[in-house]
Amino acid sequence: MxxxxxxxxxxxxxxxxxxxxxxxxxxxxxxxxxxxxxxxxxxxxxxxxxxxxxxxxxxxxxxxxxxxxxxxxxxxxxxxxxxxxxxxxxxxxxxxxxxxxxxxxxxxxxxxxxxxxxxxxxxxxxxxxxxxxxxxxxxxxxxxxxxxxxxxxTWLKMDRPVDPAEAEPGALPEPRPGVRVRRVREHGNGLPTAEDLQTVHLVLEQSFADHFNSYREGFAEFVVRLQEDPWHRWDHWWIAEVELEGEWRPGGALISSVSPPDAAGAYGSYVDYIGVHRRARGRGVAKALLSTVVADAARRGRTRVSLEVDADSSTNADGLYLSLGWVVDHRTExxxxxxxxxxxx
CATH class of the missing domain: 3.40.630.30 (Gcn5-related N-acetyltransferase (GNAT))
Structure with missing residues (x-):
């Protein structure tokens, strides 16, 4: 009732x-x-x-x-x-x-x-x-x-088709020298470590500090909000690390989730957040993270990777996505x- x-x-x-x-x-x-x-x-x-x-x-x-x-x-x-x-x-x-x-x-x-x-x-x-x-x-x-x-x-809703062959090693560009991407570390029970979750949150907060309408969101609110999504998955979180003066430091982060079935019943992946720290910009970190999520989607048998990008961003992020195979599906405001x-x- x-x-x-x-x-x-x-x-x-x-x-x-x-x-x-x-x-x-x-x-x-x-x-x-x-x-x-x-x-x-x-x-x-x-x-x-x-x-x-x-x-x-x-x-x-x-x-x-x-x-x-x-x-x-x-x-x-x-x-x-x-x-x-x-x-x-x-x-x-x-x-x-x-x-x-x-x-x-x-x-x-x-x-x-x-x-x-x-x-x-x-x-x-x-x-x-x-x-x-x-x-x-x-x-x-x-x-x-x-x-x-x-x-x-104005925001661009973009999709990129995924080829099953992109699951194979070498099908997508490797990260540049001095850049590597890994999943957040997990405990034996499958839950992510606090250190890596806090790293992702910090990197994203600092990456978006100079973006449109940026605001500070506390770590607790951040992780609780993301877990409200029934399509959230902990094994869809990645950290990009860059080598600086002989030390590997966090340089970027990407959080994705499952896209529910489309009209044909096929699942996809959705990029909820991607951020590159100022100290790592210009080193191909965003490309490395995007290649990682595309390869992951291919391994899972998914047909697409979707995301949203600021159409008015001074970083011209939409140009990067277009160059990597994303196309505009529609625009929102x-x-x-x-x-x-x-x-x-």
């Missing part, structure tokens, strides 16, 4: 209601996500959806579903307390629902209030709201602008808004 209907403070059409989603809503939410997906995209990832609604990922999220007068689920809003001063907002409305603009406006207003309360609980003076839209989704972009968000960045902390009635 879904949770009982609760009152909601935002303005919605007469006779409509909202409540917190539960197990019984997974099917309807799957249909809602499918209706909002781009034509030709992969099927809805039900495992991730379930984790968000009733699994560990739900613990850092506040969410509501919208029911029309006939109790049909027509909307969903998620406010993700990602880190101190960083809140992610997702608003979805059924494309065939009446009064779509009113639903979206009410859900974005609710998200403002919840994010303000989260910021107050964290004792942060304000928080950044981050919401995404496909670059060609004029409906979502219109709602975001009406809710006070500004488009601040980040839209931001800021709200002050506080409990609003």
């Amino acid at each position: 879904p949770p009982p209907v609760t009152s909601e403070r935002s303005t919605l059409p007469e006779g409509w209601s909202t409540r917190v989603p539960g197990d019984g809503d997974i099917g309807a939410l799957t249909a809602l996500l499918a209706a909002n997906r781009r034509h030709g995209s992969s099927p809805v990832d039900v495992a991730t959806l379930t984790a968000l609604v009733v699994g560990p990922a739900s613990w850092t999220r506040r969410q509501l579903v919208v029911l029309d007068a006939s109790a049909t689920l027509v909307g969903w809003v998620v406010v993700h307390d990602r880190a101190n001063g960083r809140t992610e907002v997702t608003v979805l409305v059924a494309p065939d629902a009446p009064a779509q603009g009113a639903i979206a406006a009410g859900l974005f207003a609710w998200a403002d209030r919840e994010a303000a309360e989260v910021a107050a609980l964290r004792r942060a003076p304000r928080t950044q709201l981050d919401s995404a839209a496909d670059a060609d989704d004029d409906r979502q972009r219109t709602w975001l602008a009406a809710a006070g968000y500004d488009c601040v960045r 980040s839209w931001h808004r800021y709200v002050d902390a506080g409990t609003q009635g």
Whole structure:
């Protein structure tokens, strides 16, 4: 049984209601996500959806579903307390629902209030709201602008096909002299060592310090957040080391995960993070890490490696990916808004 209907403070059409989603809503939410997906995209990832609604990922999220007068689920809003001063907002409305603009406006207003309360609980003076839209989704972009968000960045979603032959030694370029790549070390029970996990976190933090919208995320929040993903795997973490004055030091890191089956039922790998420390830039570290994840995907029988890159980055990372066989699948946008902390009635 879904949770009982609760009152909601935002303005919605007469006779409509909202409540917190539960197990019984997974099917309807799957249909809602499918209706909002781009034509030709992969099927809805039900495992991730379930984790968000009733699994560990739900613990850092506040969410509501919208029911029309006939109790049909027509909307969903998620406010993700990602880190101190960083809140992610997702608003979805059924494309065939009446009064779509009113639903979206009410859900974005609710998200403002919840994010303000989260910021107050964290004792942060304000928080950044981050919401995404496909670059060609004029409906979502219109709602975001009406809710006070500004488009601040464009991202390229890229895919690279994987050839099974790339699993063979020598099929991909070897790292340059003075560069080597290894997996994070594991204990006998299969769990990674604290030292290597902390190294990956530190390298990524330092690598992204001069990137767009960079912020500090504590180690504990970092590892817990990544484990919320049902497709996370510890054996998909790598460290690149560079030789400096006769000593091997961390120079880069890559975290990947499993991409759920596409329309043909084939799994892939997804690059969640790749970072190169400033002291190691210009030594082919990124190429070495990417070759590692491609070879790993080939050995696992996967058909693709996907990633996301900042289209406006001063490092021209998209050029590197294009040169290594990645192609642009589609573009998305980040839209931001800021709200002050506080409990609003």
